[in-house]
Structure formats: structure tokens, C-alpha cells
Amino acid sequence: MSVRVGAARLRALLLTLVSFLVVAGTATGCAGDDDRPRIVVTTNILGDITREIAGTEADVSVLMKPNADPHSFGLSAVQAAELESADLVVHNGLGLEENVLRHVEAAREAGVATFAAGEAADPLTFHAGQEDGPGDGAGAPDPHFWTDPDRVRTVAGLITDQIIEHVDGVNEKAVRDNAERYDGQLADLTTWMEKSFAAIPEDRRALVTNHHVFGYLADRFGFRVIGAVIPSGTTLASPSSSDLRSLTRAMEQAEVRTVFADSSQPTRLADVLRQEMGGDVDVVPLYSESLTEKGKGAGTYLEMMRANTSAMAEGLTGD
Secondary structure, three states, X not given: OHHHHHHHHHHHHHHHHHHHHHHHXXXXXXXXXXXXXXXXXXXXXXXXXXXXXXXXXXXXXXXXXXXXXXOOOOOOHHHHHHHHOOOEEEEOOOXXXXXXXXXXXXXXXXXXXXXXXXXXXXXXXXXXXXXXXXXXXXXXXXXXXXXXXXXXXXXXXXXXHHHHHHOXXXXXXXXXXXXXXXXXXXXXXXXXXXXXXXXXXXXXXXXXXXXXXXXXXXXXXXXXXXXXXXXXXXXXXOOXXXXXHHHHHHHXXXXXXXXXXXXXXXXHHHHHHHHHOOOOOEEEEEOOOOXXXXXXXXXXXXXXXXXHHHHHHHHHHOX
């Protein structure tokens, strides 16, 4: 009996020792991770861009999950704490991350370097279209700058400077080499988009979307924004019956029969518009405000823009 007890105690002692070693090793690993430069990014689009630039020089943590809505996503207590322990916080700004701004401001007050990408992208103001009335937010800054790849090139260059200035321990040459490579990819994207859109006749270069998100793309590539099902720059707004009637009239006058809706959002509102116009409306899904998971169509910013360009060209030409 005493032998059994002794063996049991020995096993318990060994288990305790193993657990202690695992915990100690984990703690040591965490300390090492804490010594790595850390960048926290709010949206997954900016997160992808930042990772391309930082490469292996810093850990980049992205708060917004794939397919999330930047207007409505919030942070856990752990994620909020991440912001205040970062070397650099990159966020969109201009009111996009409506539930995250106070946490970014708290990090700034705690001494963390923060960079508002949208504010540095020569922002446009919302315009609700030519026919559908003023719309909610008309005249306010438009945060959706990433639909213009040229503005993304500008922002990517500024993120590069921010990383080098504020993130200690990174290799400046490696970061700048990453940025130069990515800048070339963005330039190629712009050229490809220009060629793709060139096939769309002038009288078909009219956009109707689920909400106002493609103003920068329209400005850069010569499209007219007719209106949106939700006459606002945020998905948190809702259309009224008069909004839908105004948009229906605008679409009929412009002879527009295609609505582009965010692929991560239900298309119910666009379907309602289809019913308003007698069913003769095509609803084309686009990736507008969030990346998808890898391999799901828009796992990176470059993939998202190429997928959208192809879908828009096909939707507006009928090819």
C-alpha cells in the first residue's frame, strides 16, 4: 500500500514539475514576443497593406476579422489593451471605425504613435449622386479612400515612414525594399484597372451601390455616382421609402439597371430596389469594405481590387 502511495506521489510530483517547465517556457516565449516590434492595425484592408510593408520586421496584429463591417465591429478588452501596448497603431479614421475611435484615442493619450491613413489620403467629401437628393452625410469626409489604388500608394509610402520612425528595432532597408516592391504592384494594379475600365462605354459609366463607398474609384476612373440604396457612407443607416423612390427615378432617368452590393452584407435592400423597378435589375456583389479569408475571393487588397474591377466591368458592359 505504501509503495502505491509513493508511486502516486512521485507521478504527481513529476506532473507538477512538467507543468512548471511548460509554464516557464511559455512565459519565456511571451517575454520574447513582447520584445518584438508590434504594430496594431484596425481594419483588415489596412492590415494587409501594413503587413506587405513590415514583412518580417515587426509583428502586425489586425483587429478586424475577415468579412466584418468596419462601421460596426467592436473590440474585446484584450484587443483594446493591445492598442495601448503597441509601438504603432494604424487606423483608417474619418469616422470609419465608429466603435473603435475611443480606444485609438486612449492609446494616443497613453503615448502610442498613431497614424490615421484616411486623413492622409487627400480625402474627398461624400456626394450622394446627381439625382437622389443630399443623402445622409453629404459634404462629410469620405473614409473609403482604398477604392483608389493611387491613394493607397500614397498611404503605403506614409505607413513606411511611420514604421521606420516609430517602430524601434526594424531594419530600415528591409522595410523600404518591401515598400518599393509593393508600390510596383500597386502601380501595376492601377494600369490594369485603367485598361479593364476602358472597355466600358461612357453612357454606362454610372454606379449605384448598396451604400456610398466607391466615390474615390468613380473620381479616379471617370464614373458617375447615380446614388445608393442606403444614401449614406455607413452601413448603419437605413433607407426610407422616399429614398428608394428617389433612387428609382434616378436609375430610370440614367437607364441604369445594375446595383453593386457589398458581398459581406445581405442584398435584401438591393432586392427591394429590384422589386421597385419591376424586377429588371441586376445585383452584382463586390468586396467593398472588408477582405475575405484567404482563398475566398478577396484575401488581399490586390485580390479584392482585381475581383471588383472584373465584376464591375462585366456588370456594366453585360459581357
